[in-house]
Amino acid sequence: MSKVPVRKFAFRLIIFSVIMAAIGVFFQWIAPQYASPAIPFIIIFFFFITLFTLYIVLRMPHQVSGKNFIAGYMLSRIIKIFSIFLFLVLYILLDNGDRWSFVGAFFVIYFCYSIFEIIALKEDQ
Numbered sequence: 001m002s003k004v005p006v007r008k009f010a011f012r013l014i015i016f017s018v019i020m021a022a023i024g025v026f027f028q029w030i031a032p033q034y035a036s037p038a039i040p041f042i043i044i045f046f047f048f049i050t051l052f053t054l055y056i057v058l059r060m061p062h063q064v065s066g067k068n069f070i071a072g073y074m075l076s077r078i079i080k081i082f083s084i085f086l087f088l089v090l091y092i093l094l095d096n097g098d099r100w101s102f103v104g105a106f107f108v109i110y111f112c113y114s115i116f117e118i119i120a121l122k123e124d125q
Contacts, residue, residue, distance in 0.1 A: 006058045009120055010051060016116050017047045020109065036101040038091065039109075045087055046113045053080045054117060084110065 024039040036042075053076035057069070088106060092099055 006055060009054060009058060012120055013047065013051055013054075013116070016113075017043055020112060024105075024109075034101055036098050036105045038095075038098070038102050039105050042102075042106055042109050046109055049080055049083050050113050050117060053077070054120075057121070 020043050021040065024035075024043060028035040028037075028039060056076040056079070057072045088103070091102060095102070
């Protein structure tokens with residue numbers, strides 16, 4: 001099973017994150033009443049959590065069998081889900097101003113990064 005090299009994935013992740021940040025800035029410029037001011041922090045959070053969790057999966061390039069890949073991928077999913085849940089709950093508890101716009105932006109960005117991960121992992125297999 002061929003893996004995406006970590007450097008190649010990190011470069012793609014940087015490009016994707018810059019595009020997401022540009023879309024976020026554009027959305028905040030067009031519809032500031034609906035945009036959460038936390039969008040840049042959400043993108044930074046997802047950049048680092050995606051890089052970390054996929055590093056777990058991609059760190060053993062050509063020696064990983066199917067079972068080990070699945071175990072590593074599931075471990076990365078668990079770490080990511082707990083981190084996301086913690087980030088979401090802490091923000092909602094600490095900030096009362098824009099809960100709904102934050103949750104909406106958070107889940108849109110979450111799904112975008114999830115699609116990116118799937119495409120990045122699937123593309124080079």
